[in-house]
Amino acid sequence: MRARLALLVAGTTVLVLLAFLVPLAVLVRDFAEDRALSRAADVVQTIVPLVGDVDGLRLSVTAQPVPVTVFYPDGSVIGAAAAPTPAVRLAEARGRALSVTTDEGRELVVPVVGSGGTTVVRTLVTESELTHGVTRAWLTLAALGLALVLLGLLMADRLARAITKPISDLSETSHRLANAELTARADPSGPRELREVAGALNHLAGRIQELLAAEREQIADLSHRLRTPLTALRLEAESLRDPDESARVAAAADDVARAVTAVIKQARRRDAVPAAASCDAAAVVRDRVAFWQVLAEDTGRDLRRSLPDGPVPAGVAADDLGAALDALLGNVFAHTPDGTAFSVSLSPPAPVGGSAAPGVSGRAPGASGRSSGAASGGASGRAPGAASGGAILVVADEGPGFPESAARRGVSAGGSTGLGLDIARRVARSFEVGSADGGGAVVRLELL
Incomplete structure (x- = not known):
């Protein structure tokens, strides 16, 4: 300008x-x-x-x-x-x-x-x-014209700066707000119209802060209400006669309690940028597979696993990775009939030019999962500066595949919340769903 x-x-x-x-x-x-x-x-x-x-x-x-x-x-x-x-x-x-x-x-x-x-x-x-005397007069007139042009340019630059600087400040403030710096405010300056825009932007930022704070408190309150039924569940688990069954149910109740506590802390956290996180993906996947194997045996499902013996570092929190895998495996149990076989594999990322994970034959257009999670690639919930490493996590089953409604977040044809695979998507750098070679569904997560 x-x-x-x-x-x-x-x-x-x-x-x-x-x-x-x-x-x-x-x-x-x-x-x-x-x-x-x-x-x-x-x-x-x-x-x-x-x-x-x-x-x-x-x-x-x-x-x-x-x-x-x-x-x-x-x-x-x-x-x-x-x-x-x-x-x-x-x-x-x-x-x-x-x-x-x-x-x-x-x-x-x-x-x-x-x-x-x-x-x-x-x-x-x-x-x-x-x-x-004509030449001297003409030179004087030319010098006068040049001086007037330079003076006009100087005044135009001052005027333009008086207009563009407030606009640049508004743009910087909007970018700061977009980067979750909700305390950013614009300094109302410049012409009256720009001052009005700055005031409206500040009002919008304040309103966003109020809505986010109210939403966080509401989520924290709703999560806190789960503590009472969880306490009752733990007491019921302790009253079971079978010690192994009691320990298993109590462990499950403890896992749910930890998840609820994590939700409350996350909801009440005021900083928008999470801290860097990392974990041993192999250990997390091995623990969660062992948990689901008991249910797989009860429902007659063949569980095939392919896990590395050594550690596989990944730039994601252990709780987030465990919740993502639980969502994927929970979809398998909830939306495939008993006796349906499934598999879980974890491997380091393939080198540049390597082939994709086995079992994926095609990517369902816009599909995301049975519980209607979004399938777009790119993690949105990982912390910046996470540890180096990475892994490829693939969950496949021999069930009926994905319905068309799975492409939309929050929509489910199976009566669920419609958020399952979106939880998995948020921890992955890239997220793909497709069909296995012999039928069924395949979900592939690339962890940072």
């Missing part, structure tokens, strides 16, 4: 100056010519009365600032040496004063008619005399 305003002011100033200075330059030149011709005419008028006095004429001619020549009828010449020109002859023949433009300049001839014939007084105004 600053460049455009400067260009506009420069163009407008140049046009105004041209409309003013060009006629003024022509006027200066005409004035210089008129001044030189007027002075020459005054000299001639001074000489004309002395034509009859030869001695006085000689003294007067030599004293004039311009060359003057007097041509007598008998051919004698007084003054500057010069031959009779056509203008002199014409003035002598017609008896009329003439002003003629020649190669040397402007020639003035005045005839004086007497008893002995016509005497002609001639003077020559050279080109240098006609344009004396």
